[in-house]
Amino acid sequence: MIQKILSYDTPRSIALSMLLLCIFAGLALAPFLFPGVRTVDTAARICIFIVLVASYDLLLGYGGIVSFAHTMFFGVGAYSVALTSLHLGRGFDALILGAAIGAVLATCLAAAIGLFSLRVRAIFFAMITLAVASALAVLVSQFSDLTGGEDGLTFKLPRELGPAFKFGQTLFDGTVFGVKLNGKLLTYYLVFGTSLVLFLITLRLVNAPFGRVLQAIRENEFRAEAIGYRVVHYKIAATCLSAAIASCAGALYAIWLRYVGPSTTLSLELMIDILLILVIGGMGTIYGAVIGATLFLLTENYLQAAMGRLTSGIGDIPVVSALLSPDRWLLWMGILFIVSVYCFPKGIVGHFRKDP
Amino acid sequence: MADQIDHLIEDAPILRLDAVHTDIRQYHILNGVDLVVPRGQVTMLLGRNGVGKTTTLRSIMGHWRIHRGSITFNGADISTQPTADIARAGIGYVPEDMGIFSDLTVEENMQLAAFSGPMSATRLGWIFATFPPLKTLWHTEAGHLSGGQKQMLSVARAMIEERELYIIDEPTKGLAPAIVATMVRALQDLKDQGASILMVEQNFAVAAALGDTAHVMVDGAVKWSGPMRALAEDLDLQRSLMGFSLQTAARDQSATKSS
Structure with missing residues (x-):
């Protein structure tokens, strides 16, 4: 069954x-x-990033397609949900419609980019995606009437997903193991459940014959073509599927934050984070997204606090306490990632995984 | 009338190249190649290194686009078709570099090649009997195979489904003598089943053993065409076209062994 x-x-x-x-x-x-x-x-961010990075793995790890437009698709999903919720009112129909519109838009955008640029060499495709993604980020910040510009958009979720919504009052007295049963908990499980389903769909895709053809294309394009597979068609399909999944992850992110803004969904920093997570976790494995995203987000969120505790514990030793000062957390995070890439060149999953 | 047409189709060559010119970047490699591959025969494409044999095969598969001439497969011009469509029209291609997918298992490599549907058990049984190592290495990543095993996989991949024409580029290149013998048996088997094969082969003894017809290329064009047997028997012709003869090649080989 699990298999x-x-x-x-x-x-x-x-x-x-x-x-x-x-x-x-x-x-x-x-x-x-x-x-x-x-x-x-x-935890919610980890769930969403697992899906986002797994969808990028489908493109880069399996198809060998380098794209810098992945955050753009993520952003399209997030903005769609925010805009439908703002204009159609706080309801599940607005969320579902927003996610669906986002996925369709992302697919169309991916198909258009793919059709025009997947025939050219990989480096040009990467440059084109970077240009389109940057252009969209600029457009979003310029069209502030629609998108809220740099400030982004704050919107309301359905009442059932808000902290004020309580359930299980009669059955569990409103709490389970001391945790309040409210809308925020429901939102977390909506994010968790949808992320799990999207992750399993991605896993299914790469293990279907489609995924095998993508791997074949990554390794030897001409050979894949010579045994009868239209390389460009498969590449476009991979770009579209990966964009649609990234857009769904974006929709989840918007739902979780109840906010969208260019810096949280469209920035180049986010794209670099995705690449880093994939490289640390292991490309072409899908599971690499899980390990990489967990490690990355835990480090990003807790390294500073951990260093703070460490320096207060060791007292005032010259140089050492300066080096371990919580302000230097980015330096240590960088060192940690360099060490992880050095020790696990195939990523953590690639290192531990045995051949079939 | 219908019988006459059938007869005409049966007699028509499966592949025909007329005055094919191919450029690779600024280099003019093929200089008017004329080639006919009869149905149900093994056609050898021979010549010295760098005369354009592999380029001819790649031009047929659409990897290099021809800029003049025509390539007709089963009566239809395929020179402008995408490579994938050429393959799906019924050509099994074994490239010179084997082109196996090293991250995929042997099984996955074979599955990819069987694009019409699930692999036929009978055909698979024949392949396992011909190349026994593939059965034992079925679930191994192809990147871990030895050179000979990779070549077996490359040829097996072309044979997993019946194709109208097999294009095979140097199947015995760099293989140990025992594996060359296995490869020759496999190709002989394929020939006995009535397959049409176009093959580039540097090992003249293998070419002489398998070939029905031979085309010898010199400087990007076919200089001599005729029965393989006639070429194998005419040592002067071999020397003038390819710079060696079968006899001297055999002598060199035995001299190398004894030293």
Whole structure:
């Protein structure tokens, strides 16, 4: 059964399976295991980034297609949900319609970029995606009447997803293991459940014959063409599918934050984070997205605090306490990532995974 | 009338190249190649290194676009068609560099080549009997295979489904003698099934053993065409066209062995 759910593509390593199981359990029970606004927020972001990075892995790790427009598709999904919620009112229909419009728009945009530029050499395609993504980011900040410009848009979710909505009052007295049963909890599980489904869909896609053809194209384009596969068609299909999934992740991000803005969904920094997460986790594995996103977001959110505790613990040692000062957290994060890429050139999953 | 047409189709060559010119960037490689591949025969394309044999095969597959002439497969001009459509029209191609997908398993490599549907058990049985290592290495990543095993996989991939024409580029290149023998048996089997094959082969003994017809290329054009047997028997012709003869090649080989 589990094999079938995972499309017969298991982690193929006991250590990796245990790690993935821990992450799954941690995310599934996050509101109960780590109650707190910040921890649950980190868990939700991890869920969304897993989907976003997995969809990028479909493109880069499996298809060998380098694109810098992935955040653009993420942003399209996020803005669609925000705009439909703002204009159609706070309802589930607006959310579903927004996510659907976002996915369709992202697919069309990906198909247009693909049709015009996937025939050229990889480096030109990468440059074109970068140009289009930058252009869209500028457009979003310029059309402030529609998009809220640099300030972004804040919108309201359906009442059932708000903190004021309480449920289970009669059955559980409103709390389970000390956690309040409210709309925020429901929103977390909406994000978690949808992310899980989207992740499994991505896993299914790469393990279907489609994924095999993509891998073949990545390795030897002419050979794939010479055994009868239209390379450009497959590349466009991969770009579209990956864009649609990224757009759904964007929709989830907007729902979770109840806000969209250029810096949270369209920035180049976000694109670099996606690349970094994929490289650390392991390209062409899909599971790399899970490990990479968890590690990256935990480090990003807790390294500074951990360093603060460490410096207060060791006291005032010259040089050492200056180096470990919480203000230097970005330096240590950089060093950690360099070490991880050096120690695991094929990514963490690629390092631990055994050949089939 | 219908019988006459059938007869005409059966007699018509499966592949025909007329005055094909191909440029690779600024270099003019093929200089008017005329070539006919009869149905149900093994046609050898021979010549020294760099005369344009591989370019001819790649031009047929559409990897290099021809800028003059025509390539007709089964009566239809394929010179402007995309490579994938040329392959799907019924051509199994084994490239010189084997072109296996090293990140995929042997099974996945074979599945990709069987694009018409699931692999036929009978055909797979024949391939396993011909190339036994592929059966034992079925779930191994192709990148871990030895050179000979990779070549077996490359040829097996072309054979997994029946094709109207097989284009094979140097199937015995760099292989150990035992594996060359296996490869020759496999190709002989394919020939005995009545397949049409166009093959480039540097090992003249293999070419002589398998070929029905031969075309010898010199400087980007076919200089001599005729029965393989006639070329194999005429040592002077071999020397003038290819710079060696079968006899001297055999002598050189035995001299190398004894030293």
